[in-house]
Amino acid sequence: MEEYYKRLEVQTDGCPTRTTVDQAECERTCTVSMLPLHMDDLSDQEVLEFQNRGILNESGDIVLMRAKHIAYLRKGLKVLPAGFVALDASRPWIIYWITHSLDLLNALRSDDDAAIIATLASCQQPTGGFGGGPQQLAHCAPTYAAVLTLLLLGTEAAYSAVDRSALYRFFTSIKHPSGGFRMHEDGEVDVRGTYTVISIAALLNILTPELVQGVAEYVLAAQTYEGGFGGEPGNEAHGGYAFCAFATLGILGRASDARLDSLEWWLCHRQMRLEGGFQGRTNKLVDGCYSFWQGGTLALLEYVRRGRIGEVTLLRGGKEGGAIRPEHGESPEPGNFELLKYHDNIMLEGGKEGGAIRPEHGESPEPGNVILPEVPCMLGEVKLGADGSRRCYYVHAHGQMGADGVTTFMHMVSPAGVHSGALAYNQRDLQRYVLLCAQQPEGGLRDKPGKTRDFYHTCYNLSGLSVTQHCLTETPSVLGDSANELLPTNPLYNITEVKAAMAMAHFAKLPCEHDALMQQQQQRQ
Amino acid sequence: MAMYVDQQPLPGWEDVTPIPQAECENPVARIAYASDYETAMDYFRAAQASGELSERALELTADIIDMNSAHYTAWQYRRRCLFALNKDLAEELSYVRDVALSNPKNYQIWYHRRAVVEQLGDASTEIPFVDEVLQLDAKNYHAWAHRQWALKTYGGWEGELEETEALLTADLRNNSAWNHRWFVIHNAGVAVTAEAVAAEAEFALRHIERAVHNESAWNYLRGYLVDGASFDKHPQVKAHCQKLLAEHSGAADCAHLHNLLAEAHEQEGTEESLNTAIELLQKLRNDIDPVREKYWDRRIARATAKLERLVCA
Ligand SMILES: [Zn+2]
Numbered sequence: 001m002e003e004y005y006k007r008l009e010v011q012t013d014g015c016p017t018r019t020t021v022d023q024a025e026c027e028r029t030c031t032v033s034m035l036p037l038h039m040d041d042l043s044d045q046e047v048l049e050f051q052n053r054g055i056l057n058e059s060g061d062i063v064l065m066r067a068k069h070i071a072y073l074r075k076g077l078k079v080l081p082a083g084f085v086a087l088d089a090s091r092p093w094i095i096y097w098i099t100h101s102l103d104l105l106n107a108l109r110s111d112d113d114a115a116i117i118a119t120l121a122s123c124q125q126p127t128g129g130f131g132g133g134p135q136q137l138a139h140c141a142p143t144y145a146a147v148l149t150l151l152l153l154g155t156e157a158a159y160s161a162v163d164r165s166a167l168y169r170f171f172t173s174i175k176h177p178s179g180g181f182r183m184h185e186d187g188e189v190d191v192r193g194t195y196t197v198i199s200i201a202a203l204l205n206i207l208t209p210e211l212v213q214g215v216a217e218y219v220l221a222a223q224t225y226e227g228g229f230g231g232e233p234g235n236e237a238h239g240g241y242a243f244c245a246f247a248t249l250g251i252l253g254r255a256s257d258a259r260l261d262s263l264e265w266w267l268c269h270r271q272m273r274l275e276g277g278f279q280g281r282t283n284k285l286v287d288g289c290y291s292f293w294q295g296g297t298l299a300l301l302e303y304v305r306r307g308r309i310g311e312v313t314l315l316r317g318g319k320e321g322g323a324i325r326p327e328h329g330e331s332p333e334p335g336n337f338e339l340l341k342y343h344d345n346i347m348l349e350g351g352k353e354g355g356a357i358r359p360e361h362g363e364s365p366e367p368g369n370v371i372l373p374e375v376p377c378m379l380g381e382v383k384l385g386a387d388g389s390r391r392c393y394y395v396h397a398h399g400q401m402g403a404d405g406v407t408t409f410m411h412m413v414s415p416a417g418v419h420s421g422a423l424a425y426n427q428r429d430l431q432r433y434v435l436l437c438a439q440q441p442e443g444g445l446r447d448k449p450g451k452t453r454d455f456y457h458t459c460y461n462l463s464g465l466s467v468t469q470h471c472l473t474e475t476p477s478v479l480g481d482s483a484n485e486l487l488p489t490n491p492l493y494n495i496t497e498v499k500a501a502m503a504m505a506h507f508a509k510l511p512c513e514h515d516a517l518m519q520q521q522q523q524r525q
Numbered sequence: 526m527a528m529y530v531d532q533q534p535l536p537g538w539e540d541v542t543p544i545p546q547a548e549c550e551n552p553v554a555r556i557a558y559a560s561d562y563e564t565a566m567d568y569f570r571a572a573q574a575s576g577e578l579s580e581r582a583l584e585l586t587a588d589i590i591d592m593n594s595a596h597y598t599a600w601q602y603r604r605r606c607l608f609a610l611n612k613d614l615a616e617e618l619s620y621v622r623d624v625a626l627s628n629p630k631n632y633q634i635w636y637h638r639r640a641v642v643e644q645l646g647d648a649s650t651e652i653p654f655v656d657e658v659l660q661l662d663a664k665n666y667h668a669w670a671h672r673q674w675a676l677k678t679y680g681g682w683e684g685e686l687e688e689t690e691a692l693l694t695a696d697l698r699n700n701s702a703w704n705h706r707w708f709v710i711h712n713a714g715v716a717v718t719a720e721a722v723a724a725e726a727e728f729a730l731r732h733i734e735r736a737v738h739n740e741s742a743w744n745y746l747r748g749y750l751v752d753g754a755s756f757d758k759h760p761q762v763k764a765h766c767q768k769l770l771a772e773h774s775g776a777a778d779c780a781h782l783h784n785l786l787a788e789a790h791e792q793e794g795t796e797e798s799l800n801t802a803i804e805l806l807q808k809l810r811n812d813i814d815p816v817r818e819k820y821w822d823r824r825i826a827r828a829t830a831k832l833e834r835l836v837c838a
Contacts, residue, residue, distance in 0.1 A: 018663075082562075122549045134548060135573075224704065281666075
């Protein structure tokens with residue numbers, strides 16, 4: 001089996017340089033982590049050791065260490081040590097990384113909702129948008145993180161915490177003549193700004209033709225000769241920017257105007273042959289966060305290729321079935337989905353409907369509630385897609401919810417198993433990287449072996465894992481233990497697909513005209 | 526708002542009432558600030574609130590940035606102070622240099638530098654500054670973006686191609702240097718003629734001869750030929766690749782070589798060339814690069830569809 005990896009090692013061609021030295025060292029550390037893949041090579045003693053460390057279950061399958069990740073994440077919502085000061089201008093990000101990770105793990109509790117909403121509200125600026133903390137300037141990045149968090153809480157209180165018209169006014173104030181957006185007043189312009197504004201505007205139904213003007217052209221100019229996208233026109237192709245650029249084009253119904261074959265070439269070659277994870281740029285090292293940035297872009301590309309991008313933009317209309325093309329006189333129309341009624345199978349006590357707990361409505365299980373393990377309880381479902389063929393189940397309860405308020409929900413739609421999947425990259429190898437290299441035995445996920453866990457890498461490793469398990473497949477592709485399955489994320493907005501659909505359904509009812517949005521703001525002042 | 530009971534006033538700010546952070550009750554993800562950061566921020570908020578643009582406010586932003594260089598609000602306020610006080614901006618650039626060298630992967634520093642240079646209207650310091658950062662990390666994304674901005678805005682293209690060559694001599698796998706070379710060729714105001722493309726293809730092939738598995742050089746070469754659909758205008762490239770395949774010791778398992786030949790044959794579009802392309806792609810899928818088998822499957826399917834259309838027509 002050593003031979004298997006040998007064939008995949010970096011080739012120096014008799015001309016070693018800094019790049020190959022770093023790459024060889026990275027492969028060495030990853031190979032050590034990946035050993036349990038080859039069970040046949042392990043002695044019984046070693047198998048036992050891996051099982052004791054929680055990496056393998058009794059049947060020898062690789063395990064996503066849910067409980068440890070959940071504990072690590074929940075702790076982050078409390079008080080962070082002084083060393084976190086470097087993230088003092090990114091607090092909405094910390095909150096998003098944690099809550100979205102918990103949601104993917106189906107471990108989001110409503111206990112903290114009020115505190116989360118109040119904290120984010122304290123970062124919202126009277127002139128619109130959110131800052132990195134209280135009394136900080138409004139900035140696109142924390143605005144994106146704050147709004148996504150509120151939408152993934154999914155309650156009326158969370159939705160109404162966003163001042164839509166003020167936010168719209170902020171977005172128009174940072175619009176740049178290039179077609180892009182500044183990150184903040186007197187701030188930089190790049191495709192991160194574009195994606196954060198356009199995606200949030202789409203979700204909140206404030207995506208007006210005025211906002212969209214010139215955006216696609218700005219983004220298209222950032223596609224490089226390699227096929228990926230840079231932060232600004234001319235810059236090197238880079239995974240994070242490629243996602244921002246292509247997701248923006250997807251929302252705008254302009255994805256087909258990019259050079260798709262070259263994009264696919266570039267994206268597929270960012271997956272590392274030996275490690276299985278993605279690198280951010282050509283000849284750089286693997287990093288777990290690109291499981292989402294590159295893997296997610298490959299998922300979006302596949303939706304575009306199949307003419308199904310509307311299933312993830314959740315918008316109707318437009319030539320690509322995705323969104324608006326203002327130059328063609330089209331306007332946005334949220335609603336490429338159908339929100340079905342919640343089921344209220346009486347499996348639980350408590351809850352407004354006398355049975356089901358609807359955490360998204362702020363309800364929590366009452367002390368003493370017990371459900372029989374292994375009895376599934378469906379709490380809700382959503383139908384997605386233009387053809388109505390796709391059905392995603394929100395939560396299947398499983399296990400115990402009880403006096404201590406601990407919910408051991410598990411999402412278990414279908415018998416899990418790993419299959420090659422519908423996306424263009426190697427989905428099995430990516431899962432192997434996330435589980436064996438990026439997962440930290442103490443809980444939390446990381447960039448690569450040798451680096452330390454953090455909330456950012458936990459979020460994007462898990463998001464990438466969710467994309468690869470669920471996108472464009474009826475039967476999830478799950479490597480290892482069947483409980484490794486996460487809730488499906490929307491690969492474009494990166495909140496779970498049900499939360500994205502619920503938000504769309506909510507905001508679709510509110511007005512979306514430039515003049516009205518500008519006026520509401522003035523009244524408020 | 527009142528000062529915290531036990532808080533000592535910041536020296537030089539005794540006349541100002543500090544403004545604490547407007548934290549909600551029981552906030553989540555609260556950071557247990559060190560007291561010097563908290564104090565500095567309390568006075569910073571007070572300065573902001575009164576609109577004070579002063580020497581001491583400028584110094585305060587430096588203190589905050591020293592503790593948290595990602596504090597974009599402090600950076601923005603710093604610019605306001607600098608410009609209002611007509612500070613010596615050359616001095617500011619040397620301050621930014623110090624912060625950047627110890628913290629080179631931070632958006633705010635680089636944007637600040639751009640804004641200061643714009644105000645100064647002189648970018649002559651910028652290429653040497655970027656060179657200095659690239660010495661620490663030749664692939665620093667912000668540094669390259671800054672360099673490209675300075676060139677696009679203020680010119681100074683002389684020596685840029687030589688610079689990429691020097692960096693490629695140090696590490697011919699430095700993809701940022703390859704990307705910069707493309708940037709210079711396409712933005713320096715010189716027409717990209719067929720001769721220029723031929724010279725760049727030759728440049729890439731020379732590097733490929735030295736390290737045949739180096740993807741950066743292949744992507745650079747590919748960029749000129751694939752999306753421009755111009756293999757037929759540069760037949761020497763395909764010939765060179767065929768020679769490599771036949772003679773180079775590392776060619777047998779070189780995915781990029783096989784791929785480029787496949788793309789050349791696909792572009793030709795005859796029945797024979799499409800069959801050759803499919804054969805090459807199958808070799809990639811089955812023997813050379815099975816990890817990417819799904820990608821090669823798609824390529825094979827597309828080439829096959831093209832062939833079928835041709836045969837049916
Ligand atoms: Zn990362």
